[in-house]
Amino acid sequence: MQSFSRTQYLLLFIALTAAIATGLAIFTSVSATITMVQMATSGLVLPLILALIVTFVLDPAVKFIERETISRTLSIFLVYALITLVLFIAVTWLFPPWRHMWASLEYDLPRYTAGFFTFIRDLEAGLQQRLPFLSAYDLTAMIRPMAEGIVAEILVQTPRSALRIGSLLILVPLFSFFFLRDGDRIMRALISLVPNRYFEMAHDLSFLVSRQMSTFIRGRIIEALIIGLVVTIGLSFTDIRYAPLLGAFAGVMNLIPYIGPLIGMVPGILIALIDLGVGPQFWWIVTVYILIAQVIVDNFILIPILISRVSNLHPLIVILAIIMGGRLYGVLGMIIGVPVASIIKIALLEIGQYRRAFSLPDSISEPERPG
Amino acid sequence: MNPLWSNIFRKKSEEDSLAYFLKTVPLFSDLKGRDFHYLESLVHTRHYDAGEIVFEEGDPGSGMYVIRNGGVKIFTRSEKREEELAILGAGDFFGETTLTAPASRAASARTLESTELIGLFRADLLELAQKYPATANRILLGVTRIVSERLQAAGQEIRRLRQAQDAAIASSSFDTEM
Structure with a gap:
């Protein structure tokens, strides 16, 4: 106990107080900066x-x-x-x-x-x-x-x-x-x-990733347009009202995998049920939504042509993306959440593929191509 | 004139000289005046310190480098020993075979002194091929010409070596028969 004099205790106390005060000051300033950045970028x-x-x-x-x-x-x-x-x-x-x-x-x-x-x-x-x-x-x-x-x-x-x-x-x-x-x-x-050592790789990767992304985004947009058009045309054969509106809704909802098509057909089937009752027209509308738009056009024609199955997301990730997107940006966020998740997955896949393609020991091709 | 204003309105002499430098590279000898304008916006200028690695053997290769100033050593590693393949100086270029065909780098490159390299990469060339096909065509013709020349030289070298080997085998078998 002799080793610590009163002044030493005092010094320790002052040092600790100063440290805590600095920490608090840094914390508040950082959190203030973060909230400022959040406010500035919110919309x-x-x-x-x-x-x-x-x-x-x-x-x-x-x-x-x-x-x-x-x-x-x-x-x-x-x-x-x-x-x-x-x-x-x-x-x-x-x-x-x-x-x-x-x-x-x-x-x-x-x-x-x-x-x-x-x-x-x-x-x-x-x-x-x-x-x-x-x-x-x-x-x-x-x-x-x-x-x-x-x-x-x-x-x-x-x-x-x-x-x-x-x-x-x-x-x-x-x-x-x-x-x-x-x-x-x-x-x-x-x-x-990017630092010199990784510059070439980063340059090549950014090109590959953006190419994949652009084909994916273009594919999804064209898919949604065609589905909307098919539903609109299919519904306009019946006496149902709001066919263009229902078609547009189905098209936009089609951007969300698994759940989107189901949500997209709910209002149409509901309106058909109430206005037209269960009859041949109602069954035609159900056929348009499920068999023609979803099974034949989307699954057999559009998806194989426009979108590779590589970008398919696990259903759990789809649900998480929808919930997180909805939390952040409402209904639009729900629609955008899944494509954004797919884009992130495509980027990660492309990076992984790139690394795998070039880490293979290709001792056969190497001597033929002196760099 | 006021030095401040002359400073602001001064033409970018650096970029002018970049086009001028590119004109001196034999790879781009087919290009015409306007092409260099596109080429200038296409290439990446990178500054390296002395002894910095540009790429390692086995790295994914996606383009070529032209040395604007400084020096680069091309080497391979065999059992931790560096085997020097070439020493390149200003105006030389390397890595041109991976410009059109994706492949791993067959050798490593390291700068010898503070060096300025000008990189031309496949991704940019593909973009150019869509936008200005004629310019891309002339660049590719130049690359093809250089690669073919080297291929012919390599073929001749292989034939010469094989003949030398045959001669050596013949003389050694002659020795053993004796």
């Missing part, structure tokens, strides 16, 4: 991801137009002008029926939920007749608040998400314009930061 990740996807989709078109006499900027403007023209024609052509459709949908939506409830109640009555012990459960009372909540949410969220989509409509074309124009230069600048 940006989604438009950036969307802009990257748009870039990958439009890049072939821009490259197609670009020549020695047509600069890249000019060709991007040409592609943009073409898209604007197509959208304008589509809107002027489709807007009157669409607006009518939207107005009647606002009126019809509660009707459909009411029809859904009577369907549930009939089901419940039938079940209780056959299985009397179920009478203790009030199925309708359980489902009604849930479904009403969902419908109210949709009606409330639509204008709000329209506002958000409006800001996306400005930001995404702007970002993708710069990605299209300077994407190569941005990638070059990023890769040039």
